[in-house]
Amino acid sequence: METINLNRRKFLGYLGTGTVALAAASTGLGTLAPIAEAAHTADHLFAYDDLGLTPKAKPHAFFKPIMPTLEDELILPDGFSYDILAAYGDVINPKGDTFGFNCDFTIYFPIKGSNERGLLWVNLEYINDKYMKQQYMPLFMPNSSEDTMQRYHQGGAIIEVYRDKSGKWKMDTSSKYARRITGFTPFELTGPAAGSSAIGGKTTAIGTWANCSGGMTFWNTVLSCEENFETQARKSNLPSEHYGWVIEVDPFDVDDQTFKPRKHTALGRFNHENTCMGITKSGRIAVYMGDDKQNACVYKYISNGKYEAGKGKENSKLLEDGSLYVASFAQGRWIKLDATEVSKRVHDSKFSVPAVLKMRDQTVQSLRAMFPANATQAHVMVNTHEAAIILGGTPTDRPEDLEISPFDNSIFIAHTNNAAHGNIHGHITRIFEKEDDFESMEFMFEIFAAGGRQSGFSAPDNLTFDSDANLWVVTDMSESNIGKGVYEWHGNNGLFVLPTHGQNTGEAFQFASGPVGSELTGPWFTADEKTLFLAVQHPSATWPRRKGDVDPLPSVVAINGFKGNNLDKGNNGNKGKNK
Template sequence: MTMEDRQLSSPSFEEVAASRLSRRAALKGMFVAAGSAALAGGVSRYALLPGEAFAAAAKAETSAPALSFQELAKSITEDQQVAAGYKAQVVVSWGDALHGGMDAFDPLLLTPAEQERRFGYNNDFIGFMPLPVGSQASDHGLLCVNHEYTNTELMFSGLKGESAKDLISEDQAKVEMAAHGHTIVEVKKGKDGWAVVADSRYNRRISFLSTVCEATGPAAGHARLKTKADPSGRKIVGTLNNCAGGKTPWGTILTAEENIHQYFAGNPEGTPEARNHKRMGIENKPEYGWGRFFERMDVSKEPNEPNRFGWLVEIDPYDPSSTPKKRTALGRFKHEAGTCVVNPDGRVTVYTGDDERFEYLYRFVTKGKFVPNDRKANMGLLDEGTLSVARFDANGTVSWLPLIHGKGKLTAENGFASQADVVIEARRASELLGATPMDRPEDVETNPVNGRVYVMLTNNTKRKPEQVDAANPRANNAYGHILELTAPGGEGKAANHTADTYQWDILLLAGDPSKPDVGARYHPDVTSNGWLAAPDNCTFDNHGRLWIATDQGGDQAKRGVPDGIYATQVDGAQRALTKFFYAVPRDAEMCGPEFTPDGKTLFVSVQHPGEGSTYDKPSTRFPRFKADMPPLPSVVAITKKDGGEIGG
């Protein structure tokens, strides 16, 4: 089945959009749809309610304080920028030592062994885990940081563009492998801000090069995970392309393996996994040169190796000797996020997206129940449960379709001989069940105050007018949008995230509201600085206010709009009034927003500053701005100068 065959069409879109979008407007203070006549071509245009009527329509009140910070003006510069009254401090950067007795970082002298003792590249997800374990400490803890990918031409002198992968040496390839994965580093806040605790026993690199992970759950030990190097199908070297993630209620990290396809060379045609690899985008078009040196990176020689990646991986940051676990029950695809919530009955729900155009939104519900104050009792919870995929219906409901072997079309006749096959090919299983293809579902987070679920849909310029549907209402969606899912049962902790059916609505349609053809939808008072594009990662503060990180890729330079952090209320009269708070330096991406428990520090990831340029001629030298130092991906701590909570 081709991608075009999988894409849903919606012939009654005009009627659906007019009713769905205006209903929430009346209830939540959003502006109303202009009517079906304005929805030509599947791109909606919206009329704003006048200010007084807008406020009167805000039926859902909020006790959250107003976002009182002075909005940042949009401009692209070589350095980071933050709203007035705040300061942004670099805490740790690529190459920083994690252990005592190490020399100062010199990228020209970097070896694979050294890289495994230093902070990795392109930091994405951040999880702040307080110390001591189980506490709510906000000035001492562990930063658990993903390293998504490497920019070869920015790491090594003399390389540029497409040719970089063909020119690197074996040693340089190993450095790149070592720079992938995850870092755990102890940090403390003092009078001068945040600092790394040198030579902490917790400091640890988990790399693609050498860290052994264990496969658990239904695919563990299956023939499709076995290789010449690992005939058990259970011992997997490394974790790869770690993008967003999550934290479990028992104090572990979930790191999401995303775009694994770009690392594998070799022609999959003629191998038993040809169809499976094509569905994951493995087509002998690697973006890295690793397959030149390592047999496991060549699918014609090791066709099962890619099946060992594309999972959610659980890491215990408090136990430096622990083995990362690839939890196969949660399915294999291009994971983004691993957000957990404890339900009223004690079961745990994990939300995750599949970050590619026309892919799906997933949910996993554990079979067992969470045991408070007993970490050991919860360590196997993610190995048994039900994985489901979302179908969004035009009537405002979202149904969770269980991906269970033997149910519906998930049978041997369709190539699913066991649950292992279902989770290994979760994408194909989902399309057979009729899941809704989405506009790049990235981060998925639950609001701790209202209990609703928010889905970042980054963009999809390949969606045609005849392929729009109620949950993805724009063709050529270059700006993305945010969905809001409401589980039954009540707000906050009363919400039942195990239910078969939820309600859904659109929080906002991103883009420039001054351009009618874009079809953007926000609060009417959004400013020229406040509108956003390409929502990617997100988080909530203690008041339930949404903080959004953006990833426009090369479009930020074309639009003259830097990526960064935006904040908004999700209830009350200022619902969807987005405000610009922080801007990344030139050619960087914004990732990983994470608050400390007291809400007084916001950690963010500045990923790939200078992307598109080279080590020898970078477009920025953030954050050190020294002539002998390339741009360094970095974790930044944002605090308020008066010591108060972020956002006001």
């Protein structure tokens, strides 16, 4: 009989979430609970109603893990290959719009339920002036200024993609849906800050940029997150408080008029990485978010209203009216960001500036200006990081992507790194909400996996799940560190698979290695899990080397070779190269 070696703390932790089935699965005694009962998570697993999956003893059995490498190629396991869908400067539609720079987060939206034709939303995070050239601008914008090129090449792209009869993925440049969301797109402002003095009385904003990661709503729209927005706002002489928000776009709204692009101020303003959405036991929407900078916090938003599937995109209003909370890991609880309480604290004669804010040159006077005696929620939403720290939010090590496990409702957080704390390789945190409810104000947590030589990965970034409860993790080491010193063992940035149950829980198996200088971002599966979309950001040598390419070009790819749901094993063949 096989010996069961299950850590008692972990076992009790699983039971504490109400997921007895998962605890049984972890010991090899049972199967995972059906997803319809266990999870509400905004990812490709929306497509499934009842999986009832049996976990594999070795969840990496469907591919042979690769070794670290410094090769200037997108390296994949035997039996897998990739197709380049769009690269910087490629024309995407009949109008002549071009694909922007530094692609990041991706979401696939099926057309008529198809796993072989759909819309792909792609974030376009930032521009590198070294590669910014007029030749990559659309022909209808000749002789563009530097500011115009910078703002145009950021934001988001909606492209139509399909798999042809030979099995190759391509972009359909004749698509009526394909279009760009740029630094010039008009946005409506919603929520507490809209029209307030804290945002200059404005109800609209022009443009989006620094779009890092994001999420998918239950009503089939994109949530895209503005991260390092400050520099472009300053360069373009635009109000900084109009940026740093979560935007929402309907990819199927051809003219962006039926569902106008919007920025949701109720979700707070900070250096957003992504969003992940769940439904509480009472039927409300919960949105988890991270602030991607050193010594920053983890947030949760809970809507006041309840989600009604029949209302479709009207549910977007749930993101305009609710409460924003910050995590205190020291207390294991969520703290409500309340304007009255923040104002009361900063105007107390005994108030002293928290150390984290002192490092950002904040003073008592500047904080009192941010939060006047009559402060409203608008002031808190515009200055969310400061409010969170003042009220006791825990500063952490760059909380980037957060994802809800579709099997037990635990929340995984990629804490990328924080050299100031000596945490150079980062870690993945796992939160268990009390009573397995996203609306709970108490939680427990654990370090699910730590980066370093012992695990094989460093600087975890974007996350996604497959239907076998494997966590897919891309890494985000600085290009200046790759292959050097204490990072030498890692090779280029890559994509790793970490089982979240069974005997290999928390072990990292490398699935992909990116080209020289790049990071891999935005992994997203089609619903049948036969295709994985992935962005290759800031390659710096010669990739992708298509005919006519003169620069290394950020590109979004489709990875082939998967056998479908449960990621069937048995793939054999050659190293993954561009078809």
